[in-house]
Amino acid sequence: MLVNNLQRYSVVLLLLVAVACGKNDQPAMQGPPPVSVVAQKVIHANASYYDEYPAIVRALNEVELRAQVNGYITGIHFTEGQRVKKGERLYSIDQQQYQAAYQQALANLQTQEANLLKAEKDVERYRELDKRDAIAKQQVDYAEATYSAAQKQVEAAKAAVNSVQTNVRYSTIVAPFDGTIGISNVRLGAAVSAGQTLLNTISSDNPIAVDVTVDQREIFRFTQLQKNATSSSDSTFRLAFGADVYLASGKISVIDRAVDPQTGSIRIRLTFPNPDHSLRSGMSGTLRVQTHTQNSVVIPFEAVTEQLGEFFVYVTVEDDKKVSQRKVLLGKQIGKNIIVREGLKEGETIVVKGVQNLREGSAIALAQPEAAK
Template identity: 30%
Template sequence: MDSYISVNVLLASILLAGCTAQSETKQEEASPAVPIIQLTKQDATLDRDYASNLEAVQNVEVRARAAGYLDRILVDEGKSVKKGQLLFQLNPAEYQVKVAEAQASLESATAQAQSTEVEMSRVKLLVDKNVISPSELKLARSKGETARAAIDQARAALAHARLLVSLTSIRAPFDGVINRIPFKQGSLIEAGALLTTISDLSEIYAYFNVSEKEYLAFIKKRKNPQKLTVQDVDLLLADDSAYPHKGRIETTETVFEGNSGTIAFRASFPNPDRLLRHGATGKVRLTTDVDDAVLVPQKAVFEVQDKNFVYVVDAGNKVRTRSFVPSSRVDQFYIVKSGLAPGDRIVYEGIQSLKDGMTIVPKPLPASALKTLYASAQ
């Protein structure tokens, strides 16, 4: 009888141990393995990209200042030109006729003035001899003044006619590159017609807008460079490739745009190879050095009602939601302002499958992975 009871007790113990082991196995299977990271202070170099519009240092419309037939086009679209180089030639014949007419008018006015001088001398002699009254002399002098005024008028007309002739030769106002030429040789050109545009591509301006908050931060950084400094800026082209030459921020506008609350910055980039063109687009990248920053990867963060949360792992490997306030967001990282501190363990990936209070199996990222993770922000 005693042996029978001992066997039953033994069997019950075995069954209980099996159930306990099975329960523990199921509990382990129910706790997901999740990669986590431990927050630390980092000296980071962060990049912030801004959409920008590229403009030539000078981009000027070349317009005809006189009307006429387009006799010659001496340049081609996309070609480089030098300051003063002849670009277009209008037919000057009509204006050359006006020059000849103005020259003849000047000669006539000059001859008339000489005649009045002779007449005035004769009248003066007669007045001195009391042959005629002094009023005749006043009349002669008035005629002389009129003749001299006619000379001045004729000279002005001649200068204007010569100016019109010179305007038939359209020259480059500065070194640059010729853009589209809408007219063909032989076209009738009206005064003011757009012949082409010319761009000085030796240097390119990149205009980009920043928020008021970023503007204030930028100004403060320049006044206190020991904490945070803005270095030379980079440019990403439309295909996301890096432009090989660095630029510098030169100036800002003085007024914020009312609708967007932003202000425009201007950065200049050298363009020795003429790769950049007027009207192109790109991204200006500001590189910022931050000392002792606590960085939180963007993939570890979720938003609820405009607040930012992460899953913090406690000592018992339970995850708890915690909100934090970022000071800025740069690329794939948040810089923590408050709510998180160095030493906190947070879930790095897989936050979509977690719930508050859930137990996890933490898988800390190795030091090499952490180094790569933070290096991606540098």
């Protein structure tokens, strides 16, 4: 029995030794194979692109036409939506009551002037008599007072004439400047009230203004652009409406006096020529500001990965055998490329194709562009 047990133990031991020897003969486990990627060196390059800002088209000069006297509209003397000249008659308001009041005021003025003439002759005669002590002093004083009162009454009558004459003038509304008039808010026969009824709006449209709001950090940049403007043909400022770009270029007219403390922004006004009147006040568009940069880091956008709102690229390390993930701060995208503001230096090598298969420390094998996965 003892011999049989020893034989069994010997067989088991031999099997264990054989298994152990078999394991030692197998090759050691290896890591994942290198990822095939395309890489390129980071270089500095000049870049030209447009920064874009929401813009609103404004009239440089715009006035609401309101009635300044009460009455009824008796005439409309323009075609809606057309250009009008300064001083051109636009609306007429019933003048009958104002003409009647004007004639009455003129008649009263003539009466007061006649009274003044009589008072003047009386006071001159009494003054001569007073020199010879031929009249009571009291009568002279009365004549002087009557003459002074007559002078005041003439002045009051003249003021009344001017006031009524102003009402007569206000009953005809004329264009305050050259511009385009809109659609009338009133029709013939409509009753209007002084200072309340809006008749129409007139605005200038050549040149025309474009307003944008920019962050206060850009004040210095726009101030320099305003100083360095050379001519109206400078293409630094262009106006776009979707895919359509306005042909004429603009220039900075005014930078507002102060920053809005609530938003930290400032308003800037530009002017654009508008000879064909295709730009209309109230239009919304995009102001495109051309920017030229020198020695900027520009890389293919496909080299960038995003994680939780942050952006990274893979930089090659260990003689291009592995990669390390690097956080970068991006600038403006230009077509298929993008400017890197921070995070990369000239001469470093980054992966531009195959980044979707990489992670921190991944081994890589550099390949030609057509061979990259």
